[in-house]
Amino acid sequence: MPRTPEQNNQIRQQRKNQILGAAFEVYTEKGFQSMEMGDVAQKADIGRGTLYHYYKNKTMLMRDVFALKLEEAKITAAKTLSTDQKPIIRLESFFRQELIAHLHHPLRYRFFKYFFEDVHEVYADSAEKVLQDFETNNYQPLMTTFQQAIDDGTIKAMNPTRLTQLFWGAFIGMPAYIDNSDFLQNPQEWIEDAMTILFDGIKKHT
Amino acid sequence: MPRTPEQNNQIRQQRKNQILGAAFEVYTEKGFQSMEMGDVAQKADIGRGTLYHYYKNKTMLMRDVFALKLEEAKITAAKTLSTDQKPIIRLESFFRQELIAHLHHPLRYRFFKYFFEDVHEVYADSAEKVLQDFETNNYQPLMTTFQQAIDDGTIKAMNPTRLTQLFWGAFIGMPAYIDNSDFLQNPQEWIEDAMTILFDGIKKHT
Amino acid sequence: MPRTPEQNNQIRQQRKNQILGAAFEVYTEKGFQSMEMGDVAQKADIGRGTLYHYYKNKTMLMRDVFALKLEEAKITAAKTLSTDQKPIIRLESFFRQELIAHLHHPLRYRFFKYFFEDVHEVYADSAEKVLQDFETNNYQPLMTTFQQAIDDGTIKAMNPTRLTQLFWGAFIGMPAYIDNSDFLQNPQEWIEDAMTILFDGIKKHT
Amino acid sequence: MPRTPEQNNQIRQQRKNQILGAAFEVYTEKGFQSMEMGDVAQKADIGRGTLYHYYKNKTMLMRDVFALKLEEAKITAAKTLSTDQKPIIRLESFFRQELIAHLHHPLRYRFFKYFFEDVHEVYADSAEKVLQDFETNNYQPLMTTFQQAIDDGTIKAMNPTRLTQLFWGAFIGMPAYIDNSDFLQNPQEWIEDAMTILFDGIKKHT
DNA sequence: CATGAATGAGAATTCATTCAT
DNA sequence: CATGAATGAATTCTCATTCAT
Numbered sequence: 001m002p003r004t005p006e007q008n009n010q011i012r013q014q015r016k017n018q019i020l021g022a023a024f025e026v027y028t029e030k031g032f033q034s035m036e037m038g039d040v041a042q043k044a045d046i047g048r049g050t051l052y053h054y055y056k057n058k059t060m061l062m063r064d065v066f067a068l069k070l071e072e073a074k075i076t077a078a079k080t081l082s083t084d085q086k087p088i089i090r091l092e093s094f095f096r097q098e099l100i101a102h103l104h105h106p107l108r109y110r111f112f113k114y115f116f117e118d119v120h121e122v123y124a125d126s127a128e129k130v131l132q133d134f135e136t137n138n139y140q141p142l143m144t145t146f147q148q149a150i151d152d153g154t155i156k157a158m159n160p161t162r163l164t165q166l167f168w169g170a171f172i173g174m175p176a177y178i179d180n181s182d183f184l185q186n187p188q189e190w191i192e193d194a195m196t197i198l199f200d201g202i203k204k205h206t
Numbered sequence: 207m208p209r210t211p212e213q214n215n216q217i218r219q220q221r222k223n224q225i226l227g228a229a230f231e232v233y234t235e236k237g238f239q240s241m242e243m244g245d246v247a248q249k250a251d252i253g254r255g256t257l258y259h260y261y262k263n264k265t266m267l268m269r270d271v272f273a274l275k276l277e278e279a280k281i282t283a284a285k286t287l288s289t290d291q292k293p294i295i296r297l298e299s300f301f302r303q304e305l306i307a308h309l310h311h312p313l314r315y316r317f318f319k320y321f322f323e324d325v326h327e328v329y330a331d332s333a334e335k336v337l338q339d340f341e342t343n344n345y346q347p348l349m350t351t352f353q354q355a356i357d358d359g360t361i362k363a364m365n366p367t368r369l370t371q372l373f374w375g376a377f378i379g380m381p382a383y384i385d386n387s388d389f390l391q392n393p394q395e396w397i398e399d400a401m402t403i404l405f406d407g408i409k410k411h412t
Numbered sequence: 413m414p415r416t417p418e419q420n421n422q423i424r425q426q427r428k429n430q431i432l433g434a435a436f437e438v439y440t441e442k443g444f445q446s447m448e449m450g451d452v453a454q455k456a457d458i459g460r461g462t463l464y465h466y467y468k469n470k471t472m473l474m475r476d477v478f479a480l481k482l483e484e485a486k487i488t489a490a491k492t493l494s495t496d497q498k499p500i501i502r503l504e505s506f507f508r509q510e511l512i513a514h515l516h517h518p519l520r521y522r523f524f525k526y527f528f529e530d531v532h533e534v535y536a537d538s539a540e541k542v543l544q545d546f547e548t549n550n551y552q553p554l555m556t557t558f559q560q561a562i563d564d565g566t567i568k569a570m571n572p573t574r575l576t577q578l579f580w581g582a583f584i585g586m587p588a589y590i591d592n593s594d595f596l597q598n599p600q601e602w603i604e605d606a607m608t609i610l611f612d613g614i615k616k617h618t
Numbered sequence: 619m620p621r622t623p624e625q626n627n628q629i630r631q632q633r634k635n636q637i638l639g640a641a642f643e644v645y646t647e648k649g650f651q652s653m654e655m656g657d658v659a660q661k662a663d664i665g666r667g668t669l670y671h672y673y674k675n676k677t678m679l680m681r682d683v684f685a686l687k688l689e690e691a692k693i694t695a696a697k698t699l700s701t702d703q704k705p706i707i708r709l710e711s712f713f714r715q716e717l718i719a720h721l722h723h724p725l726r727y728r729f730f731k732y733f734f735e736d737v738h739e740v741y742a743d744s745a746e747k748v749l750q751d752f753e754t755n756n757y758q759p760l761m762t763t764f765q766q767a768i769d770d771g772t773i774k775a776m777n778p779t780r781l782t783q784l785f786w787g788a789f790i791g792m793p794a795y796i797d798n799s800d801f802l803q804n805p806q807e808w809i810e811d812a813m814t815i816l817f818d819g820i821k822k823h824t
Numbered sequence: 825c826a827t828g829a830a831t832g833a834g835a836a837t838t839c840a841t842t843c844a845t
Numbered sequence: 846c847a848t849g850a851a852t853g854a855a856t857t858c859t860c861a862t863t864c865a866t
Contacts, residue, residue, distance in 0.1 A: 585791015
C-alpha cells in the first residue's frame with residue numbers, strides 16, 4: 001500500500017537531513033569547489049543520482065546547507081545572548097561556548113571561514129542579499145549586545161558594526177591557521193588564552 | 207645568433223616573475239582548485255603552453271609562489287621586528303604595518319588565508335615539513351619578540367607559541383570575513399580599532 | 413526502481429568486455445602511445461567519459477587488456493600442450509594452431525609484438541614482475557614440453573629456457589615483418605613453410 | 619672571415635651525422651611516436667631549434683635515418699653475401715655477423731622491428747615504394763643467395779621470397795621478445811643456438 | 825523514489841614546430 | 846647558422862549532471 005503524503009514528507013525530510021549533514025561535513029573539509037557530489041552521496045550513504053531527487057544541483061544543495069547552519073547559529077546566538085545577565089557576561093558566554101563547540105566538531109569553524117569565500121559563487125546575484133540577511137540575523141544580536149556593553153561602560157566605545165566584524169573575524173581566525181594540535185591537546189588553556197586576548201588584549205594593565 | 211646564456215637567464219627570470227605575479231593574483235582571487243592555468247597565462251600575457259615551459263604543472267607553480275611570498279613575508283618581518291626599540295613597540299609596528307599593507311594590496315591577506323587551506327593539497331606528504339619551516343622562518347621572530355615583551359613585563363605571561371598562533375589567526379581573520387567596505391572607507395580608524403582590540407582587548411580598564 | 417546489484421554487475425561486465433575488446437583492437441593497430449582513448453570509446457560505442465567510469469586511466473585499461481589476453485593465451489596453451497600425445501606432436505600442434513589463429517585474427521600476433529615493447533611503460537616498476545609472471549604462466553608449459561621432447565630424444569639437447577625464448581621470438585617475428593600478403597594469399601603453404609623452418613631448419617638433411 | 623661553401627657543407631654534413639646518430643638511438647629506444655625531438659637534440663648536444671635547420675620536421679628526420687640505416691644494411695649485406703664462398707656459408711656468415719652486431723649495439727635489432735611498424739606513418743603514401751625499394755636493395759641479395767643455395771641442393775626447395783621473409787622475421791624476432799639477459803650473458807652460446815634453430819631446425823636428424 | 829551507468833563540457837598537460845635574437 | 850623561448854593543437858582526465866531501469 002502506498003505511503004501517505006505525510007509519511008512521504010517525513011521520509012523526504014529525513015533524507016534531506018542526511019544529505020545536509022553529509023554535505024556539511026564534506027564542505028568543511030574541502031570547500032565548495034573541491035567538494036565532490038560523489039563524496040556527499042557516499043557519506044550520506046545514498047546513490048549519486050538520489051542527491052538530485054532532493055537538490056537540483058550542487059549550488060542548491062549548498063544554499064540549503066548555508067541556510068540551515070546560519071539558522072542554527074542564529075538560534076544558538078539568540079539563546080546565549082538574550083539572557084538577563086550583564087551584556088559583557090553574555091558576550092563572554094557566547095564566544096566561550098562557540099570555542100567549546102569548535103572543540104567537539106573540530107572543522108566547525110571552517111564553515112564560516114569558507115562561507116564568506118563561497119557566498120558569491122553559490123548565490124551569484126543574490127549574494128548581497130544573503131550577506132545582508134546574515135548581518136540582520138546573525139550579527140545584529142551580537143552588535144546589539146556589544147552596544148549594550150558599551151552603554152553600560154564595560155567595554156570601550158567603538159563603532160559597534162566595526163567592532164562586531166573585527167571581533168568575529170579574530171574569533172574565526174584563531175583556530176583557522178596553522179595546526180590545531182595545541183588546541184586539541186590543551187583545549188581549556190587554549191580557550192582561556194583566546195578569551196583573554198579577545199577581551200582583555202595582550203597588554204598587562206596595572 | 208643565439209642569445210647568450212645571460213640573456214636567456216634574464217628572459218627566464220623576467221618571465222618567471224611575470225608568471226609568479228600573475229599566479230599570485232589569480233590565486234588570491236580564487237584559491238588553488240579554482241584558479242585556472244589559462245587565467246594565469248592570460249594575466250601573464252603569455253601562451254598557455256609557455257607556463258609549462260617554466261613550471262612542470264600547477265602544483266609546482268604554486269610551490270614557487272608560496273616560497274616566494276613566504277620569503278618576502280619573512281624579510282619584511284625581520285626588518286620590522288629586529289630594530290632596537292622596545293619589544294611591544296616592535297610588535298605594534300609590525301602588525302600596524304601589515305594592516306596598512308593590506309590596505310594597499312587588498313588581496314594580500316588572502317594569500318595567508320588560502321595558504322593554510324591549500325598547503326596540504328599542494329605539498330602532499332611534505333606539507334608538514336613546509337609548515338614546520340613556516341613556523342621556523344616566519345613565526346619564530348614573532349614568537350621571540352612576544353617572549354621578550356613577556357620578559358620585560360609589558361605583556362601578559364602566556365605560552366609564546368600559542369600566543370603567536372592565536373594572535374596571528376586573529377590578525378589574519380580580521381580583514382578576512384564579511385565585506386571590507388568599512389576597512390576601505392575608514393582605513394585609519396579601522397586599523398586603530400583593530401590594533402586596540404588585539405593589544406588592549408575590548409574591555410575598559412580603569 | 414533501481415537496478416538490482418546483479419543487473420548492474422551484468423551491465424558493468426558487459427561494458428567492460430565491450431571496452432576491453434575495443435581497446436584490444438585499437439591497441440593492436442596503434443600501440444600504447446598512439447592509441448587514443450577517444451578511438452577506444454568510439455569503437456566501443458560509448459562516450460569518452462564512460463571509459464573513465466570503468467578505468468581510472470589509459471594505463472589501467474591496458475593492464476586489464478594485457479591481463480585478459482595473457483590469461484586467454486595461457487588457457488589456449490594449456491589446452492593444446494597437455495594432451496597425451498608425444499611432446500613433439502603437441503609442440504607442432506600448438507604452433508600450427510597459433511599460426512592458424514593469426515590467419516583468422518590478423519592483428520592478433522601484434523598483441524605480443526607490442527606487449528613486450530610497452531610492458532615497461534604500462535607497468536613501470538612492476539614490469540619485471542609481470543614479465544616474470546608471463547614466463548611462469550605462459551612460457552612454463554611450453555618450456556616443460558620442450559624439455560620432454562628433449563628427454564625423449566625427439567629434439568636436440570638445448571637449454572630449454574633459451575630454446576623457448578628463441579623459438580617464441582622467431583615464431584612471433586615471422587608474421588610480424590613486411591607485408592603479409594603472401595601469408596593471406598597462400599596461408600596453408602605459408603604455414604607449412606614456417607613450420608618447416610622452425611622445426612626442421614632450412615638445411616636439407618639426407 | 620666567412621666560411622667557404624665547402625667548409626659549410628662539411629659542417630652541415632657533420633651536424634647531420636650527429637643528429638642522425640642521436641635520432642637513431644632515441645628511435646631504437648622509443649619508436650616513432652614516443653621519441654621526442656627534445657631528446658634527439660639533447661643527445662645530439664645541440665639546441666632544439668637547430669634540429670629544424672637540418673630537418674623540416676620529425677618525419678623528414680626519420681626518413682633520413684631510415685635511408686641511412688637501410689643503406690648501411692645493404693652495404694653490409696652486399697659485402698658478406700657476395701663473396702665467392704658457397705651460398706650456405708655466405709648465409710650463415712651473414713646472419714651470424716648480424717647477431718654479433720646485435721651484441722655490440724643491443725638495441726640495434728629494434729631498428730628493423732620498429733621500421734616495419736612505422737614505415738606507413740613516416741612515409742604515408744610513398745610507404746609502398748619504400749618497402750619496394752627495401753625489398754629490392756635489402757631482400758634481393760638475400761633472396762638471390764637463398765635461391766643459389768636451393769639450386770646447389772644445400773637447402774630445401776622453397777619459394778625464395780617467402781623463405782626470405784620468414785627467415786628474416788624469425789631472425790629479427792629472436793632477440794626482440796622477453797628479456798635479453800641470457801643473450802648478454804652467454805652471447806656465444808645464444809648465437810650458436812639461434813643459428814642452429816634457424817638453419818637446422820630443432821628436430822634431431824639421425 | 826532510488827540508483828549507478830553514461831555523458832560531455834571543461835581543465836590540465838604534452839610536444840612538435842615556429843620565431844626572435 | 847644556433848638557440849631556447851613561445852605557442853597552440855591535440856590529448857588525457859575530472860566530475861557535475863542526466864538517464865534508463
